[in-house]
Amino acid sequence: MASVAVLGGLVPPRVNPGTAAILSEALIVFMNKDSWACIEQNSYYSQCLPASSSASSTAGSSPIISMPTTSVPTTSAPTSQLPTSTSSASLTGIAASAPTTPPSKLTGKTPALGWNSWNAYGCEISEEKVIAAANQFISLGLKDAGYEFVNIDDCWSLQARNSTTQQIIPDSSKFPNGISSVASQVHALGLKLGIYGDAGTETCSGFPGSLGYENLDASTFADWGVDYLKYDNCNVPGNWSDSGTPQGNDWYNSNSAIRYRQMGAALAVQSNPMQFNLCIWGNANVWQWGARVGHSWRMGSDSSASWSYITSILTQNVQYLSYIDFWAHNDMDMMEIGNGDLTIEEQRTHFAAWCFLKSPILLGTDLSLLSTEQIAIITNTELLAFHQDDTIGTPAMPFTPAPSTPTASPPEFYAGPSSAGTHVFVINTSGSSAAMSFDFVNVPGLANGGAGSFVVHDMWAGEDVGTFSESYSTTLSSHDTAAFLLTLA
Ligand code: GAL
Numbered sequence: 001m002a003s004v005a006v007l008g009g010l011v012p013p014r015v016n017p018g019t020a021a022i023l024s025e026a027l028i029v030f031m032n033k034d035s036w037a038c039i040e041q042n043s044y045y046s047q048c049l050p051a052s053s054s055a056s057s058t059a060g061s062s063p064i065i066s067m068p069t070t071s072v073p074t075t076s077a078p079t080s081q082l083p084t085s086t087s088s089a090s091l092t093g094i095a096a097s098a099p100t101t102p103p104s105k106l107t108g109k110t111p112a113l114g115w116n117s118w119n120a121y122g123c124e125i126s127e128e129k130v131i132a133a134a135n136q137f138i139s140l141g142l143k144d145a146g147y148e149f150v151n152i153d154d155c156w157s158l159q160a161r162n163s164t165t166q167q168i169i170p171d172s173s174k175f176p177n178g179i180s181s182v183a184s185q186v187h188a189l190g191l192k193l194g195i196y197g198d199a200g201t202e203t204c205s206g207f208p209g210s211l212g213y214e215n216l217d218a219s220t221f222a223d224w225g226v227d228y229l230k231y232d233n234c235n236v237p238g239n240w241s242d243s244g245t246p247q248g249n250d251w252y253n254s255n256s257a258i259r260y261r262q263m264g265a266a267l268a269v270q271s272n273p274m275q276f277n278l279c280i281w282g283n284a285n286v287w288q289w290g291a292r293v294g295h296s297w298r299m300g301s302d303s304s305a306s307w308s309y310i311t312s313i314l315t316q317n318v319q320y321l322s323y324i325d326f327w328a329h330n331d332m333d334m335m336e337i338g339n340g341d342l343t344i345e346e347q348r349t350h351f352a353a354w355c356f357l358k359s360p361i362l363l364g365t366d367l368s369l370l371s372t373e374q375i376a377i378i379t380n381t382e383l384l385a386f387h388q389d390d391t392i393g394t395p396a397m398p399f400t401p402a403p404s405t406p407t408a409s410p411p412e413f414y415a416g417p418s419s420a421g422t423h424v425f426v427i428n429t430s431g432s433s434a435a436m437s438f439d440f441v442n443v444p445g446l447a448n449g450g451a452g453s454f455v456v457h458d459m460w461a462g463e464d465v466g467t468f469s470e471s472y473s474t475t476l477s478s479h480d481t482a483a484f485l486l487t488l489a
Contacts, residue, residue, distance in 0.1 A: 095246070095253040099265030100292075103327065106273035108295030110388045111329045112228065112360040114149025114194070115142075119303065119334050119364025123155035123205055126174045127182055134186050136367040143191065145379040146388055149228050149275075150186050151194030151362060152179070154205045161208050167220050168208050183225030194228030194275075195221055199259040200235035209235055211259060218266035221274065228275040231263055231294075233283065242284060252289035256280065264293045277331060277360065287320040291328035296360050303333035303364070305340025307479055310350055311429060314410035317357060318398055324358050326393035331360050337374055338365030344373060345480035348460070349427055351377050352481040355387040356396040356414055356425045382420075382459035383483060391419045401438030402471075412436065415443045422446050423459070424484045428476035437473035440486070447488040459483035 088096055115133050117125045134150045137143040156179070158169045170179050183193040197217060198209035210217040210231075221229060236259070246254040252261075260278050267274045276294035280286045281301055290297035299317050303309050313332045324330050332354055337347045354361050363378065370378075386396075396416030400407075413436075414425040422445050426436050440450035447454075453469040460483055467489045474482050 091247050091253060094255070094258055098253075098258040098261050100261070101265040101268045102292060103264055103276055103294050104268060104273040105327060107227070108275040108329075109326045110390065110393070111358050112149050112275060112277070112296065112362065113147050113384070113388065114151060114192075114228075114362050115147070115367065116149075116151040116153050116194070116230070116334050116362040116364055118153035119336060119339060120366050125152060125155060127177060130182055131185055133367055134189050134191055137191055138189060140367060140370070140375055141379055142363075142367075143189070145381070146384055147191075147363070149192050149194050149362065151196070151228060151230065152182070153196045153230065154203050154232070155207060156195065157207045159207055161213075166213065166216060168213075168217060178224070179226070180224040183227075187225060192227035193225065194230060195224075195226045196230045196232065197221075197263070198232040198234050199256075199263060199280075200233065200240070201237060202235040204232055204234035210263060211237070211240065214262045214266040218263065218270055218274075222267075222270035222272055225272070226274060227272065228277070229263070229267060230277045230279050231260065232279040233281060250289070251285040252292055254284045256284035257286075257289050257293065260293050279331075282316065287323040287330060291323070291325075295327055296329035296331045298331045298333060300333070303336055305336035305342050307342070307346050309336070310346065310353070311410055314353060314357075317359075318410055321357065321395050321397055324393070324395045328393075329358055329360055332357065334362045334364040335378075336364060337378060338363075338367075338370050343479060344377075345477050347374060348377055349479055349481040351380070352383055352425060352483055353427065355383040356416065356423070356483070358387060358393070358395045361387065380460060382462060382485070385420065386418045386423060386459075389418045392417050396423060396425055397444070399438075399442060399444055401436075401442055413438055415445065417445055420485055422486050424472075424486060426474060426476060426482045426484075428478060428480055431478050433475060433477050435473055435475050436482075437471050439471045440469070443486065446486060453489035454486045455489050457485040457487065459485060 088100075115137070117130060117133075121129055130150060130152055137147050137150065156170060156175060158171050160169075161167060162169055175182060179193075179195065186193045196203070198204065198211075200209045200211050202209045233256070236256075240255050240259055242254045242256050246252075246257075251257055260280065264276055267276055275296075278286060278290055278294045278297040280298055282299045286297045287299070299320070300313050303313070317330050317332055320330055335350065335354070336342060337350060342350065351361070394416065396414035398411035399413055399415050401413045405413075408429060410427070410429065412427045412429055416423055422443065424438060424443055426438070428434050428436060440446055440454060443450055453467050454472075455467050456465045456472050457463070458465050472484070476482055
């Protein structure tokens with residue numbers, strides 16, 4: 001525990017920054033005047049329960065603890081070998097009766113491609129900004145490139161539910177015509193609308209959470225015409241957190257997973273398919289059970305417009321790439337292209353890595369301010385074709401390019417197939433320009449075992465570089481990424 005503070009007053013409100021930042025892992029314990037004790041794990045996340053309570057409830061008993069961020073497996077298993085849930089007959093408590101409804105297969109086969117309001121605007125959102133983004137999908141050619149989702153993040157509702165119906169109420173100062181009108185306008189452009197909710201009592205910015213209201217909220221979102229739900233993890237009551245190993249040693253049975261399973265089941269019975277993103281920050285070993293509950297799941301803390309964020313989320317994610325396939329996507333969080341002072345090379349790497357690891361790509365900036373160069377990056381046809389490939393769902397995987405190449409963290413060389421052939425992606429993580437080479441015999445899956453000559457095609461430029469045998473060497477600027485398709489000559 002990095003720091004502990006006991007406060008005598010009210011629980012401080014969760015106030016989010018306007019722009020996302022890497023969250024500290026500090027745990028802060030504080031008490032409010034009604035003797036609720038809360039743990040704040042990071043700027044967004046707290047769990048609260050009565051200090052005197054033994055924390056027993058339908059959700060099982062849990063002391064006030066942090067989420068199991070340290071409890072990660074040392075190995076990963078392919079999607080086909082995911083642990084099957086312990087038979088419900090042998091489970092106790094809420095795990096015995098929790099829904100097991102799988103996510104819809106009518107959406108989310110390939111990773112989501114779109115935009116989200118948070119990194120651009122934080123809580124300062126409005127119908128005008130969301131509809132402007134949707135129109136820019138058309139005018140900038142993003143829709144033609146495959147971008148589809150226009151997603152509203154936190155702060156869209158009033159702080160209180162309707163006292164009679166208990167429905168969440170859109171904030172009319174931000175969305176004067178309601179969310180259904182926004183959905184209609186977005187649909188009229190041939191796009192889809194996403195919204196944000198929370199698997200706790202309040203969202204991270206203090207608006208109504210859906211814990212205990214899953215069916216009502218799912219049907220409200222469906223009535224409005226929502227196509228995508230990002231479901232966050234703030235303000236979780238202590239008795240809904242996790243302590244120790246879940247039943248059957250399967251994190252699908254954890255209290256965290258059950259909070260998400262409840263919303264997943266509520267979404268599944270709506271008439272329109274809704275894509276379900278589990279914004280659980282890599283907690284509760286979500287990669288092991290995420291595909292049984294939703295279509296994508298956050299692998300870590302919030303993105304920031306920094307090279308250190310890009311390398312840290314890559315380092316985290318590469319441990320769990322075998323869980324990625326159709327309808328199952330590790331989410332490295334929303335894009336920062338256009339924000340902060342990422343170099344153009346770093347923005348290329350940000351986009352390329354999210355493509356070749358098949359993370360959802362949700363742009364997170366004011367689209368009207370993007371430069372021609374940035375628009376060229378995010379509409380690169382060949383990288384998007386790899387990301388959205390309809391016949392191969394797996395990502396590129398790290399490989400060792402030559403026996404003498406030292407291991408880097410995050411890895412610098414990745415290879416993987418698409419319907420076009422075998423691809424190699426190379427990231428220069430060093431602080432200076434470097435010549436980077438790979439031997440064809442070491443590229444997994446390359447035709448003919450890598451023997452013979454290969455046409456090397458540059459996916460960024462959309463043109464062939466030439467024909468080479470044995471190996472290929474490219475000089476890359478610091479923090480840039482090269483992307484190639486290799487075809488037997
Ligand atoms: C965080 C989440 C962010 C953003 C924010 C809104 O928990 O990771 O992506 O949604 O909440 O308050």
